Amino acid sequence: MDSTTGYLMNCRKRLIILGRVQGVYFRASMCREAEKYKVTGWVRNRLDGSLEAMLQGEAEALESIIEWARHGPPGARVDQIEISEGYGDYREFSQHPTR
Numbered sequence: 001m002d003s004t005t006g007y008l009m010n011c012r013k014r015l016i017i018l019g020r021v022q023g024v025y026f027r028a029s030m031c032r033e034a035e036k037y038k039v040t041g042w043v044r045n046r047l048d049g050s051l052e053a054m055l056q057g058e059a060e061a062l063e064s065i066i067e068w069a070r071h072g073p074p075g076a077r078v079d080q081i082e083i084s085e086g087y088g089d090y091r092e093f094s095q096h097p098t099r
Contacts, residue, residue, distance in 0.1 A: 012086030017051040019079035029073035034093035037061040044096035
């Protein structure tokens with residue numbers, strides 16, 4: 001919590017998820033998880049077969065969704081997650097087009 005404003009501070013993380021993560025409803029499942037944890041941001045497939053997500057929310061919520069992403073939905077196989085600092089300011093969680 002920010003001591004000057006009294007508001008919970010938002011954290012941001014960028015994930016690149018490698019493995020069998022396309023064609024297994026990973027994006028739709030991540031949208032449900034984001035709603036559950038009150039995380040905003042976006043998720044999209046990448047042309048190289050990986051998945052990219054930008055997450056914004058409370059630190060504990062981000063840790064929970066990152067832990068979920070280590071396994072993903074049934075049918076997914078997550079080999080690796082690259083986590084870096086995120087950017088942007090988001091009001092909702094959405095699916096973006098492949099890029």
